[in-house]
Amino acid sequence: MPFSHIGDESSVYDRLLKLVFSEQSTPGEKLVERNLANELGVSRIPVRESVREMVAQGLLVGGEKWEGVRTRRYTPDDIRQLSEFREIFDGGAARMAAIHATDMDVAELEMICDEAESEVGNYGSDRWAHLDHRFHEMVADASHNQRLVHFMKFMLAESHYAFYVHPGRMRRNVPSKEEVVAHMQRVISDHRTLVEMIDKKDADGAEKIARAHIWTSGRQAAKDLIASKLL
16 A cells, blocks of 8 residues: 555655655664665655654654664554554544634545445555545644644554555465455444544544544554554
């Protein structure tokens, strides 16, 4: 589920973020500044600055003296911590969206749900990945809080990789068609319920649904990682 369709940002940081949390990335992979600069078609200085920022944010590891920077190797406990972190911010975004969302915001969220429903059964498609990401991004946008929107950008990229891409690519047992459909229908049901709470201006209800949705996703990702027997 690559991020080639997610976002329109053109800064080196944003482009590096997409690259690090794409299917091209391998857990524990050493990042070579020169190679990253060549991949992005930029000089090494902005790449170095972006890498340092991502290390400071916990998105990458290493960077100490004589130690290279590497992508994370996610453990079930890493995923637990990330999902707990996401619960706080997604819940807050949903709460603020219920307070500040416009009719246009709600209409766009409903449209995303409608488009995602047509992808049920096509789990892992670029379009499903894009629509799922866009939904959570749009909830943040509907909060009309630019600080939150900025912060959610890199959190969404990391959690998408940790919850879906990483466990999915390492999974040895392919889920059945029934399991895939049930999962996707649950996601859409959660999303539609959240939109309903936002439209009703029910801040408590919106936060509750958003937090429960992230908790379930994180729990499933941890189970998938354990099942992969990589640890």
